[in-house]
Amino acid sequence: MVLCLKPAIQYTVYEQVKQIVIAARRLNTDGKAVVDDSLSAAEAFFLGMFARIVATMLTYPYLRAKVLLQSTYGNAKVKPTIPQMIAEQLSKGGVWGLYQGIGPELTRGVFSAALMMMVKERIGVIVRALVDGQDSQRRSSGH
Secondary structure (H helix, E strand, C coil): HHHHHHHHHHHHHHHHHHHHHHHHHHHHCCCCCCCCCCCHHHHHHHHHHHHHHHHHHHHHHHHHHHHHHHHHHHHCCCCCCCCHHHHHHHHHHHHHHHCCHHHHHHHHHHHHHHHHHHHHHHHHHHHHHHHHHHHHHHHCCCC
16 A cells, blocks of 8 residues: 555655746746746656655655565565564665665656656646637637
């Protein structure tokens, strides 16, 4: 169940940092025209990378413990719990022990998440433009 939190963490980090970026952008306009509430493709890409890194860093020790538990104890009748496996890895290898092997996991997930967030942001811009266009057409035609 803990591993299901990874997408929730990723999207939460993305949306919260996006709001910070947009708010900072508004402050830098010095009273000029209102700034668009969307990110550029590059901003969305790098923010998607950042969000995935944060989510992976928070959930990886649990994932690693789960994999070690399955590979070490298999179908054994008595096995340690995942928190016990995390404590064991922490005592054996320190914090680095919890994150051993994270490189491939980050490489695998970061770029796909970054691309997904970039595409999501661009689709959101297109949909908002279409909806705004339809709303302005309805208002001008009196419907």
